[in-house]
Amino acid sequence: MGILFTIFTFTAAALLLVIITFLYITFQIYSGKSIKNPNYPPVNGTVFGQLFYLNRLYDYQTEAAKKQKTFRLLAPGQSELYTTDIRNIEHVLKTKFDNYTKGKYNQDIFTDLFGKGIFAVDGDKWRQQRKLASFEFSTRVLRDFSCSVFRRNAAKLVRVISKMAIVDQIFDMQDTLMRCTLDSIFKVGFGVELNCLEGSRKSGTEFMKAFDDSNALVYRRYVDPLWKLKRYLNIGSEASLMKNIKIIDAFVTNLIRTKRKLLAEERLCNGKEDILSRFLVESRKDPEEMNDKYLRDIILNFMIAGKDSSANTLSWLFYMLCKNPLIQEKVAQEVRDVTSSQDDVVNVEEFIANITDTALEQMHYLHAALTETLRLYPAVPVVNLRGTHGL
Numbered sequence: 001m002g003i004l005f006t007i008f009t010f011t012a013a014a015l016l017l018v019i020i021t022f023l024y025i026t027f028q029i030y031s032g033k034s035i036k037n038p039n040y041p042p043v044n045g046t047v048f049g050q051l052f053y054l055n056r057l058y059d060y061q062t063e064a065a066k067k068q069k070t071f072r073l074l075a076p077g078q079s080e081l082y083t084t085d086i087r088n089i090e091h092v093l094k095t096k097f098d099n100y101t102k103g104k105y106n107q108d109i110f111t112d113l114f115g116k117g118i119f120a121v122d123g124d125k126w127r128q129q130r131k132l133a134s135f136e137f138s139t140r141v142l143r144d145f146s147c148s149v150f151r152r153n154a155a156k157l158v159r160v161i162s163k164m165a166i167v168d169q170i171f172d173m174q175d176t177l178m179r180c181t182l183d184s185i186f187k188v189g190f191g192v193e194l195n196c197l198e199g200s201r202k203s204g205t206e207f208m209k210a211f212d213d214s215n216a217l218v219y220r221r222y223v224d225p226l227w228k229l230k231r232y233l234n235i236g237s238e239a240s241l242m243k244n245i246k247i248i249d250a251f252v253t254n255l256i257r258t259k260r261k262l263l264a265e266e267r268l269c270n271g272k273e274d275i276l277s278r279f280l281v282e283s284r285k286d287p288e289e290m291n292d293k294y295l296r297d298i299i300l301n302f303m304i305a306g307k308d309s310s311a312n313t314l315s316w317l318f319y320m321l322c323k324n325p326l327i328q329e330k331v332a333q334e335v336r337d338v339t340s341s342q343d344d345v346v347n348v349e350e351f352i353a354n355i356t357d358t359a360l361e362q363m364h365y366l367h368a369a370l371t372e373t374l375r376l377y378p379a380v381p382v383v384n385l386r387g388t389h390g391l
Helices: 002-030 047-067 086-095 103-114 123-137 140-166 173-190 202-223 227-233 236-264 275-283 292-323 325-339 348-353 357-361 364-376
Strands: 043-046 070-075 078-083
Touching (some): 002 070, 043 047, 047 070, 047 078, 103 292, 140 173, 173 202, 173 292, 202 236, 202 292, 227 236, 236 275, 236 292, 275 292, 292 364, 325 364
Parallel strands (some): 043 070
Antiparallel strands (some): 070 078
16 A cells, blocks of 8 residues: 555656646746737747657748748747848848857757857857868868868779679668768868778777767757756766767867877878868967867867768769759769760779869869759758847
8 A cells, every 4th residue: 555655646746747847848938928029020839849840850941931931939938030031141140140149058059069169159269260260271281181081082982882883782872971971071180090981990980970879969959848957867868968978079089189199299290281280280379278178179060060061962962863864964974074084984093083173163064963952952951040139
């Protein structure tokens, strides 16, 4: 009898807690939002409604934007404003850019993974990283090194896909491209061969999985009202996120310390081509500010900017080419004409050697196909900002 009473009491307490939580969240969602005020954009539901469309979220948001270019989704303590109106976009990203920041809400969500990198900071730190990155990426040494890395990994990609094609093996195009671009971005960023494409380095594969899983778990915080509690208790998705971040931190911190040691011993060669080596040189001017943790944050932010956007765009490009065989043939013919490789079977190394900056500038049809792919399937479909003065 005592056991039944204990179970009943526990169940009743849990149920009461759920009801109180639900009422609190509901109050936070609907209070003080000027729902029917015509001076504010119309309300199109709550952020929790997006949970039903997680597998096709951007399609759902696109359908909503076709009906109303600017609308609000209610969230606990705030409203989230969505707009596709080009006048609003210009206002936020250009005319009054300084009025809009990531804000504490977004920074709380991103900081565990991205730290003080460019995607998570505002003000002076954002300007410092933007200025430093602009300068470094404009240098001829880094541009030449990047082109060399991408050409080399493109050749590797061709060989991997050719082997699978010969045995008529089915493969995941997006996953393959993700591995290829991660290898390239990692080499450009850290000067280290990750070898995710060929799967020959276990630590690299573990890092890639931890990095991808962490990104997904961080973005789920936007629709999980209990994520802070789960982080505090170290349970569920937050426990998984912390475990993945530990793997990322250990891997990246080891690379930074190794590079720093080589730099101190003057053993870094090739003109310090990768981004990390160049930032390490820069860190000598302010070693306290640009410590290992800060460098880790900067590099990880550049990685996500380059890896996912490139791989996703290429995945959609190949999808669209498969859907439009006439366009596919025109692109292929232009590549053959520019590189003077008319044969169906060519030497991969010779072909890649012909893909120079000059050759790419002549591939106008390929450029148009890529541009149209980005228009239809943008690599960054949503830009997340908060106004410093509120909306």
